[in-house]
Every structure is written in structure tokens, then in C-alpha cells.
Amino acid sequence: MLSKQDNAQQKGTRSQGISSKGPRTIALVGPFQSGKTTLLEAILARTGAIARQGSVEAGNTVGDASKEARHHKMSVETTFATTEFMGDTYTFVDCPGSIEFIHDMRCVLPAVDAAVVVCEADEKKVPQLQLILRELEDRQIPRFLFLNKIDKADKRVRETVRLLQPASRVPLLLRQIPIWNGDIVSGFVDLALERAHVYREYAASEVIELAGENRDREKEARFTMLEKLADHDDELLEQLLGDMEPPRDKVFDDLAKELRDGAVCPVLLGVASRSNGVLRLLKALRHEAPGIADTAKRLGAKAGDATAIVLKTFHTAHGGKMSVARVLNGEVAEGATFLAPRRDAGRVSGVFGLMGQAFSRRGPATAGETVAFGKLDGAKTGDTLSAGKHATEPLVTITPSPPVLAMAVEAKERKDDVKLGVAFTKLTEEDPSLTVIHNTESHEVVMWGQGEMHLRVATERLADRYGVPVLTHRPAVGYHETIRKAITIRGRHKKQSGGHGQFGDVLIDIKPLPREGGFKFNDMVTGGVVPRNYIPAVEEGVKDGLKHGPLGFPVVDVEVSLTDGSYHTVDSSDMAFRTAGRIAIADGLPQCQPVLLEPVYMVEIVCPNDATARINAILSGRRGHILGFDTRENWDGWDTVRAQMAEAEIGDLIVEVRSATAGVGSFSFKFDHMAELTGRQAEQVVAARRAAE
Structure with missing residues (x-):
């Protein structure tokens, strides 16, 4: 909760921060295990939405509340939580960090006002960070970088920013510098406010005098920050050249404008597990993050009938289908009828507030709010919904990444075959990056996904959410x-x-x-x-x-x-x-003289260039014929490797690729030709087939 001192301090900071920009939606994104769920928990505790801050280890957080998430101790789907801060409403969206679940993040990003990229001072996670930042940059989403676990950093913060900079196309703008007490970070200096703060565990930081070495470091770091801002503001540049101290409001205005324009990515510090730095992050979001008007303009939404974008679909045990959506304009109440492009979406059976897996019935939703609409049977994730007489053209297009791993699935009990078909429909509605096909040649139902964990979680959901235990095996190869x-x-x-x-x-x-x-x-x-x-x-x-x-x-x-x-x-x-x-x-x-034929595919692998040699070795070890590699277009530090590879070798290729690339490599493939397979390998395939028959 905010203290009286914090409220009074905030009121005296900037007059222009008092006006609200409407309800805002903020995405929490970042590399796997960077602390996004912990940060959400800290935000909810600090704003009074929950009584006390839980932890991922204890399994009592608002985020990662599903059985699968808690079992694997990782985010496997987006979590939405709405809270209030200083009179403004915010919905925070905790997005999975693993590349296998990144599609959930992609569905949310177009409709958020800003993103907080949670990252550690870990050079090994730069490729993961680059993946996340590229998604934000391509969608033109304003973004902060929250440098988490600063208490465990083994490098100076400016050195850390230099290490992370290659992941971002725009400058990482250091907004704070740490206060060191020996080798321990005990607080921070805010370069915009020119104030020093000492951390207090699970409480607001305490303002202290800015003097001595901290004053000298602050002046140098602040000037560097202002120099980067001046790259986009001639007036500020003239003030710096003339040794004039720019007005504080001018600095904040530039920070907000350049954030909104995507010219910089401000960097804030903190320790989410102790709630350190969370209040300053919230205040930065309040003052500098754009609101729904900017987001609607970016998406091209026109004023008129109520419009919303579906961010996520859930099938709940008792409430039926829930469509989480961001309202871009107008008002949506229970009973409203929506149209989706080229079909009816249905009638809203109820409007619900969001707090993790809990849905609470509430009144009408207005522009800027993120809520759940009950029983919109015709609505799909990514849809643009309109309450008018005519459907609105789609404002966003979200295409899942090509699938990279498959498993054949069948109901454990034959009596559950029909039930499994219904469960597949719900499962793929909730997660469009899953694909289920019926292979008429092998008579198998094959589920395609984004990786080993992705498919594992999907089968766990079939059993736990939909009551259909399944048996799985590797799909048949298309031999002829x-x-x-x-x-x-x-x-x-x-x-x-x-x-x-x-x-x-x-x-x-x-x-x-x-x-x-x-x-x-x-x-x-x-x-x-x-x-x-x-x-x-x-x-x-x-x-x-x-x-x-x-x-x-x-x-x-x-x-x-x-x-x-x-x-x-x-x-x-x-x-x-x-x-x-x-x-x-x-x-x-x-x-x-019959001879066996095996399918051969063209495979294209993308990976950080320091892993290219390992990828080549993997391909060679899987009978791959390497055709060459080149730098990945518009991706600094990445390569694209092309090869021809037999389908039998592609099966679990993604497991090795991810292992060799710290979890960020991926590939696409398409059928190229059939090739003769002879010798011992052919004999083994034929023997296995006869044994199976």
C-alpha cells in the first residue's frame, strides 16, 4: 500500500501527472525465469489488490495459478490482474517468457498501452531478450526495461546496460543508478527526479540526501541520459550546449514523448521479490506510459460503435467460455451483441473483472478497460469485435509461429474418443499455436506445437481440465x-x-x-x-x-x-x-524390386551466430545435407542455416536446437522430395513396420 508520505511526495512531483489517461493495460514480458510473475505479485501487493505478496516457490501467486504452471514452476499462459494505483485503473498482463508459449504474448501485445520488459543482468539471456524486444519493436509498443534482481548483479549497472544494448534497436536509457553499500545494492538514485532512495523490504523506499560520491555519479549519469534525450529534441540540445539546467517538467515531457515514439527504452532497477523499485516503476508508468487514446490511434480504431480486441480465450469449469478483451472505444454492457469479421460473435452473457484465474461479475466496461466477456461462442482470440450493425475490419493480424514438434494422441479409453474431439476444439481455441490434424494415411490424430514443454502442458490440460487422459507416441513417418x-x-x-x-x-x-x-x-x-x-x-x-x-x-x-x-x-x-x-x-x-522412399524436407534454422557451429554439427549428425548459412536478415548477431533433412530426423530436432541455443533457436520446414532409403536403415524401418503389424 502507498504511505501518506508517498502520496504527498507524488502530489508535489509533477502537476501534469494528476490527469488520468483512462484505464491502462500493461504487459509484463521478458526472458524465461526473469521474475515477471514475482513482479506482478509485488505490484498487486503494493497497490493493495492482495493482502500480502506470495512467491512462485510457495505456489501462492496470482499469476501462474494453473495446475500446470505450478507443477512446472513456469508461466504457461497469460495471466490478467486488474488493480488501482493513485486513482487510475491498470490491468497487468503477465506473459510467458519461454519461446514455446510466446504466442500468448503475441496475442496480447497489439492492444496494450506499454510493456515492462523484466530482465536480469545476465549476458546469457541477451538472445532471449532480443526476441522479446523485437516483438515489441515490430508492434511499436512503448516499453520500459525493469532490471530485476539487481541485488544479485555482479557487474556495474552501466556495464550491464552495455551488455544488453545489442538486444535493442533503440538506446537503453538508464533512468536510475544503484547506491552501493560495499558490494550490496542498498538503493538507487532517480536521474529524472535527482533524488536518492534507500530500499526498504516490502515497503516504500526512503528518500535520503544526495551527496558526496552519489551526487557526482548522479550528475554524470544524468547528463548521459539527457544527451540521449537531446538526440530527438533540439531545444533540450541547445540547453545542454549552453550549460543550462533544463526544467524538470521538460525532462519528464521528453521522457514520455520519446517512450511513446519508441525512440528510447528507459531502464529502471529493482528487486521484485522484495518489492524494491516497484513504486518508482508504477509512478513511471502513471506519468509516462500512453493511454487508450494513443493505443486506439496506433491500431487505427475509429470512433463510433463499441470496439474490442480479444486477447485470450478461456474455457472455465462453471462459467463456460470467457473471452478476455480490451475495449478500445464505447461502452459494453451485459446483453451487448458483437460481430466479428465475417461472422456473429454472440451476445455477452456477463462482463467480468480479472484477477488471475478468478472472474468477478461487474458493471459495463468502458474504453481502455480489459475485462472478460461471457459466452461469446463465435469469438476467437485475435478477433476485432464490433457492437455496431456492421463488422469492423480486423485491426490486428496474429499468425502463430510454424509448429516444430508433433505427437500422436489417442484417448486412453475408447469411450472417450468423442470427448477428446470436443477437448481438442477447446484446447486449440485457448491456444491457437496448437494444431491438431488427422493423418488419413497413418490413421493418427497428430498434435503439433512449439516444443516439448508446450505439448506436455497440452496433454496435461486434456487430462486435468477436460477429463480426457491420453496416450501419446511419436507420429509415423511418411515412408512410401x-x-x-x-x-x-x-x-x-x-x-x-x-x-x-x-x-x-x-x-x-x-x-x-x-x-x-x-x-x-x-x-x-x-x-x-x-x-x-x-x-x-x-x-x-x-x-x-x-x-x-x-x-x-x-x-x-x-x-x-x-x-x-x-x-x-x-x-x-x-x-x-x-x-x-x-x-x-x-x-x-x-x-x-521394391525400394523404400523417405520424405526429405528443406529445413531453415535460425539461431544466434555463436551457436551456428553447434547447429551444423547437429544437422550433420542427423543425416542433414547442409546447403549453407547466411546472416539473418535484420537480426544482428543471428544466422540462418539451410539444409535438406529426412523427415525421420526432424522429429525431435527442436529439442537439440533449443539446447544448443539457450532456448531461442527455432526452425521451419517444408516438403521437398522423396528419396530412396537403402541399407541397414531401410531394413530397420521395414522390420519395425512388420513388428508393429
Whole structure:
């Protein structure tokens, strides 16, 4: 809670900070395990939204409240929490830091007013930081960097900022410098306010006299800050050149403007676990972060009917579907009807406030507020909703990253098959970066995701949230087979069992086609030896036989010609000739020198350039044919490696790639061609197939 001293101090700081910019939404983002959930907890405790600050270790935080998050001690989905600070309403969004769950962050970012990037003084996390900052830069989101765990820093803060700077396209602007007591950070100096503060655990910091060494360090660091601000303000530059002290309000105005314009990224210090630096962060957000008017303008939202953007979809046990949305303009009350682009979104069954996993019914939502709308069955994450007579064109486009890992999934109990289908629908609504497909060739249901943990959490949710325990295994590889030799073979089906019998007799030529030739069937019958009405049945029988070749896989790149045959006026039928065609192809293929084919893909891996050598070694160890590598376009310090790789080797490739790149590498792939697989590897594949059958 704010003390009386803090309130009085704040009122005397800047008159222009008194006016509200409306309810604001702030994203808490940053590398994995940087302390975002802890910072959210500290903010909620400091603003009085919760009685006391919990911890991730104790499993009692507002964020990471799901069973999966607490089990793995990591954020696996966004958490929304609304609170008030000095009369203004804020919704903070705790976003996952792992690249596997980054899509949740992407869905939120377009509609937030600003972001707080939580980071440690750890050079190893620079690539992760770069990923996060790139998302913010591309979306033009104003951002602060909160240098967390400053009490554990082993470098001077300006050296730390220099190490982190390569992750940002714009200058990291140091707003505070630490006060050192030996090797311990005991407080900070605010360079904008020119005040020194000493940390108090779980309490507001105490203002102390700025004197001695701290005064000298403050003057030097403040001048550096003002120099960077002056790069975008000629008036400030003239004042600095003339040795004039700029007015404090002028400095704050420049800080707010250059933050809003994305010209700088201010850096603040703190220790979220002890609530140090949280109050100064809140005050910086209050004074300098833009409001809903700026955000609506950035998105191109026009005044008029109520408009909202869906940030996240939840399926709750008792409240049904909940669509968390940011209202950009207008007012939305219970009973309001929304349109989404090209479909109805539904009628709002209730408006709910947000506090972690708790939803509380409330009154109408106004512009700037982030709330949950009940039972908008037609709404999807990312939708632009309009309460008018006509749907609004989408204000944002959010495309999930290409999936990188798959698992085949089936219900543990056969009776749950239908229930599993319903659960998949809800699961992919909540997390659009998951994809579920039915492989008609292997008869498997395959779930694709962004990594090992992503898929693990998805299967845990199927069991825990939707009551469908599942079995998983590695999906089948799309092996095919083809032939090298041409032959002529007869297929004859004759059966007599009283009454009408069955008779079909065909002579076919089987020969190989060039790669990617597919399947070709020729009717070369003359003299009516096989009546015309039976020829399609012969072709269907041949296709039946090609579904499962002598090696156990579908047969491709084959041409079959029907050249001769015979029939019986009474016993012949479509079924008899279909069976004859299947017999001919089944008997002929083993004599055609069958050979196994495996799918080969073009793979493109992106990674920090200090990991490129490791990536090349991984590819070589997986039978990859490296085609080359180049610098990643517009990404300083990153490379793109291109290679051809067999599908069988791609299966768990992402696990090794992430391990070699400190969790930030990724890849995309697309089918290129089928290639012959021979020798011991082919023998192992065929043996495994026969064992499975």
C-alpha cells in the first residue's frame, strides 16, 4: 500500500501527472525465469489488490495459478490482474517468457498501452531478450526495461546496460543508478527526479540526501541520459550546449514523448521479490506510459460503435467460455451483441473483472478497460469485435509461429474418443499455436506445437481440465515405397459356393514411373475380353493393392496397364474384377524390386551466430545435407542455416536446437522430395513396420 508520505511526495512531483489517461493495460514480458510473475505479485501487493505478496516457490501467486504452471514452476499462459494505483485503473498482463508459449504474448501485445520488459543482468539471456524486444519493436509498443534482481548483479549497472544494448534497436536509457553499500545494492538514485532512495523490504523506499560520491555519479549519469534525450529534441540540445539546467517538467515531457515514439527504452532497477523499485516503476508508468487514446490511434480504431480486441480465450469449469478483451472505444454492457469479421460473435452473457484465474461479475466496461466477456461462442482470440450493425475490419493480424514438434494422441479409453474431439476444439481455441490434424494415411490424430514443454502442458490440460487422459507416441513417418523393375502378371479370382460364383481375370503390366510421377492407370484391352463396365473396378482393385506394398507402405510412382483378361457371363462382377486387380498387384509388386522412399524436407534454422557451429554439427549428425548459412536478415548477431533433412530426423530436432541455443533457436520446414532409403536403415524401418503389424 502507498504511505501518506508517498502520496504527498507524488502530489508535489509533477502537476501534469494528476490527469488520468483512462484505464491502462500493461504487459509484463521478458526472458524465461526473469521474475515477471514475482513482479506482478509485488505490484498487486503494493497497490493493495492482495493482502500480502506470495512467491512462485510457495505456489501462492496470482499469476501462474494453473495446475500446470505450478507443477512446472513456469508461466504457461497469460495471466490478467486488474488493480488501482493513485486513482487510475491498470490491468497487468503477465506473459510467458519461454519461446514455446510466446504466442500468448503475441496475442496480447497489439492492444496494450506499454510493456515492462523484466530482465536480469545476465549476458546469457541477451538472445532471449532480443526476441522479446523485437516483438515489441515490430508492434511499436512503448516499453520500459525493469532490471530485476539487481541485488544479485555482479557487474556495474552501466556495464550491464552495455551488455544488453545489442538486444535493442533503440538506446537503453538508464533512468536510475544503484547506491552501493560495499558490494550490496542498498538503493538507487532517480536521474529524472535527482533524488536518492534507500530500499526498504516490502515497503516504500526512503528518500535520503544526495551527496558526496552519489551526487557526482548522479550528475554524470544524468547528463548521459539527457544527451540521449537531446538526440530527438533540439531545444533540450541547445540547453545542454549552453550549460543550462533544463526544467524538470521538460525532462519528464521528453521522457514520455520519446517512450511513446519508441525512440528510447528507459531502464529502471529493482528487486521484485522484495518489492524494491516497484513504486518508482508504477509512478513511471502513471506519468509516462500512453493511454487508450494513443493505443486506439496506433491500431487505427475509429470512433463510433463499441470496439474490442480479444486477447485470450478461456474455457472455465462453471462459467463456460470467457473471452478476455480490451475495449478500445464505447461502452459494453451485459446483453451487448458483437460481430466479428465475417461472422456473429454472440451476445455477452456477463462482463467480468480479472484477477488471475478468478472472474468477478461487474458493471459495463468502458474504453481502455480489459475485462472478460461471457459466452461469446463465435469469438476467437485475435478477433476485432464490433457492437455496431456492421463488422469492423480486423485491426490486428496474429499468425502463430510454424509448429516444430508433433505427437500422436489417442484417448486412453475408447469411450472417450468423442470427448477428446470436443477437448481438442477447446484446447486449440485457448491456444491457437496448437494444431491438431488427422493423418488419413497413418490413421493418427497428430498434435503439433512449439516444443516439448508446450505439448506436455497440452496433454496435461486434456487430462486435468477436460477429463480426457491420453496416450501419446511419436507420429509415423511418411515412408512410401516404389519399384525399380517392370513385369507382366496375371491376377485371377475364381470362387464357387453354390448359386452365382465369382470370376475375374486380368493381365496387367506394372512398371516404374519417374520420381513424383504418382500413379497412372491405362486401359489397353482390345476385343472386349474385359467388358468396359468392369475396367473401373480393376483400377480400384489396383489402387487397393498399392495402399500397402510388400515393404508395408503405400506404393507410388507406378504405372499399371490392363492388357488382357477374361470374364464369365454369369459369375463376373465389379467385386470379382476388383479382387482380381488387387491380387495381380499384390503378387506382382514383390517381383518389381521394391525400394523404400523417405520424405526429405528443406529445413531453415535460425539461431544466434555463436551457436551456428553447434547447429551444423547437429544437422550433420542427423543425416542433414547442409546447403549453407547466411546472416539473418535484420537480426544482428543471428544466422540462418539451410539444409535438406529426412523427415525421420526432424522429429525431435527442436529439442537439440533449443539446447544448443539457450532456448531461442527455432526452425521451419517444408516438403521437398522423396528419396530412396537403402541399407541397414531401410531394413530397420521395414522390420519395425512388420513388428508393429
